Amino acid sequence: MPEPAEPLSEYRTGSDPRTLRDALGCFATGVTVVTCLDGNGQPAGLTANSFTSVSLDPPLLLVCVAKNAASAAALIRASHFAVNVLQTHQQPASIRFAAKGEDRFGATPWSPGEFGPPVLRDSLGVFECGAHAVHEGGDHHIVVGEVLRASFDAGLDPLLYFRGRYRRLHFD
């Protein structure tokens, strides 16, 4: 009889929150900073990797925003928002927009996009969106935007996130 295969050392199963987070972290993603203007016209935004495309016609995308995020209220009320897809050299911006007590927009080069929300300079891609819908998603809001303008720089390498760490990918 053949010997039973050695179990993979990293294989785990469970219904606890840690296992769920670690399992979800096996899905490699890009990294975005989602921005808008709040009710006072001040820039607001946060790092988010829950970004995904939804529809091509009409052009829709979504991002999931924690209900307890400080910028959540501004994002679900904003008429427009921008999804800035980050490139390798924007890792400091990703860290800044995920940390409390940082001067996020003071320390990051940006300018107002065509529709108002901040566009981070040197982003790999930018989707400027009109608010389309906000859906209930447990402890997150599912924020759906209609893409009004998309731009990208094909020469830049993407910033990635996988298993709780930033990763890089370089194309020659």
Ligand SMILES: Cc1cc2nc3c(=O)[nH]c(=O)nc-3n(C[C@H](O)[C@H](O)[C@H](O)COP(=O)(O)O)c2cc1C
């Ligand atoms: C790589 C990465 C991805 C993240 N993705 C999300 C996300 O999709 N949605 C979310 O609500 N928070 C996400 N976060 C956490 C927020 O960036 C973080 O909680 C931030 O401090 C929220 O800012 P705020 O409370 O000022 O809105 C992510 C953090 C990191 C580092």
